[in-house]
Amino acid sequence: MFDFEDEIKKLPQKPGVYLMYNKDSEVIYVGKAKILKNRVTQYFRKNSNHTPKVLAMVAQVAYFEYIITDSEREALALECNLIKKYRPKYNILLKDDKQYPYIKVSINEAYPRVSMVRRTADDGAKYFGPYMGKGTIKNTLEIIQRLFKPPTCKRRFPQDIKKGRPCLNYHINNCIAPCTGNVSKDEYRKVFFEICRFLEGKYSDLVKELSEEMKLASASLQFERAAVLRDRINSIKELSDRQKITDATHQNDTDVIAVASDNSVAFIEVFFIRSGNVIGREYYKIENVKDASGGEIITDFIKQFYAGCDFIPSEILTEYELTETELLADWLRKLKNRRVTLACPKRGEKAKLVAMVKINAEKALSNYKINQLKIKENSGVLELLKNTLSLDKIPARIESYDISNISGTNNVAAMAVFEYGRPAKRKYRQFKIKTVEGADDYASMSEVIYRRFRHGMEEEEQIASGQLNIRDAKFLPYPDLILLDGGKGHLSVIGELMEMMDNDTPVFGMVKNNHHRTRALVGTNGEVDISAIPPVFKLITHIQDEVHDAAITYFRKLHQKIDSELDKIPGIGEKRRLALLTKYGNIGKIKEATIEELADTESMDLRAAENIYNYFRTKRDS
DSSP, rough: OOOOHHHHHHHHHHOEEEEEOOOTTTTTEEEEEEEEEHHHHHHTOOTTTOOOOHHHHHHHHHHEEEEOOOOOOHHHHHHHHHHHHHHOTSEEEOOOOOOOEEEEEEETTOOEEEEEEEEOOOSEEEEEOOSSSSHHHHHHHHHHHHHHHHOOOSSTTTOOOOOOOOOHHHHTOOOOGGGSSOOOOHHHHHHHHHHHHTTTTTTHHHHHHHHHHHHHHHTOOOHHHHHHHHHHOOOOOOHHHHHBBOOOOOSOOEEEEEEESSSOOOEEEEEEEETEEEEEEEEEEEEEEEEETTHHHHHHHHHHHHTTTTTOEEEEEEEEETTHHHHHHHHHHHHHHHHOOEEEEOOOOOOHHHHHHHHHHHHHHHHHHHHHHHHHHHHHHHHHHHHTTTTOOOOOOOOEEEEEEEEEEEEEEEEEEEEEEEEGGGGEEEEESSSSSSOHHHHHHHHHHHHHHHHHHHHHHHHTTTSGGGGSSSSSSOSEEEEEEHHHHHHHHHHHHHHHHHOOOEEEEEETTTTSOOOEEEEEEEEETTTHHHHHHHHHHHHHHHHHHHHHHHHHHHHHHHHHHHSSTOOOOHHHHHHHHHHHHHHHHHHHHOHHHHTTTOOOOOOHHHHHHHHHHHHHHH
């Protein structure tokens, strides 16, 4: 039996971290203290003016432990690590634990490349980031490609210079094409130094340098080169004007933080400013914020967020005054190895900036509330579906599958995902059928379901071994319900597969009427009529439409890609293209066919067959 009075007496008057445990030996709270004895004693004093949240926590404490540190700063660092490890019930928790990407410019190599990476390394390359916000790094890379046209192919330089024909990017003016031999090593490297200056936000310096180069090109009558530089300058100026939101004197690397809370959940909004330009923004869901002030929420956010960050800015602006400003600044300085300023501006441009970030935080909270209302509304439909199908639990995650092909060629499949009755489009998955020839929907569906669960099991192993973060998993969690675009035949085949995999996920087929609309669901116990239950019927119809559209869209995308590839070959028109696809099924088999096999295809002749054969061999060798 844990004797609180006796253990409290033993507490040292030193800095450290304390852990509160419940009766099941679970860590329910982690805190740090400048003096352990004073801080921990406060929790168990009678008549203490605690918040309801702290009172609820103390009521569950079965025992506590503590760790002595040399300083309060060390205690803060240890507290951050333990919160991340245990994610205690009563700590304010950062929901998002993302690993943000960087842009790497391998300037340490003779012929540099630009790429996206998840980790920085001490390898002589230049790293820019991290890039926050959905699509930010993708947009940046697209801008770099449009402005500077670095090669994106897998050719190695200088080994592959003048080997084979240049690729399509060269012909559409989307690559400087060092493979042609028309770009010297110095010219090539100069492009990548310009990319680095662009990523550093040194737009004015870059524009000045490019302007001088444009004047020289024009004076030398290199008008085409001058036009390229002019367009690059205009694009950089436009981008700079669009991104710049601070005055010219504010050139620090700065994060601006504001919070919106409704006493049950909070959203932190962060704007990431580098050299006076916004390079990204992101919001973060914060849990366990009941009775917490805005300053407390931001303080705990800073501890958890920057503890795992590779990059820490020189300045952090916050909406509220923080109670531990000096301690946090000292801790961040230690992490960054140089001075970090924490400030809560009350007036001026910085205060306006914080106010703008606050508006975005409030918008994120508002969107969350609207989403929760929709989930609550849909939960009634899911309860109806559960009862209609006699399921053991509400199907929070529903996965639906459909096969698409034309005359058994180019078989593909789509997986649509509904979470809490709403489509989760980012979690949709697409499959090329690999093992099935011809129009065999049963075998195709079996392959897809098997691959789906195999991927899930592989991800579980990677997560267990620390190779994968669960938030990056593409096939987890598993579904609560599977719906197949098919009837009894599909159900029978997939039922046997599920039994073989020892998987008890409920599976139903969507049975259609003469108008190709779902009228019932078929399970192991026969058909279940849903037409008389409007909310369920509406949901299933929505799911059927989504998965069908996803499969058709993927099929058309691949088909257009194949069509466009064959359209590049002289002598191949629509009739021959269709004949080739009917015979071979996919572009891969056409590539591997011999001239004689191609010529033996309906409507083909020897010359057309040679054109196809030579086209793919030349492309493969280039």
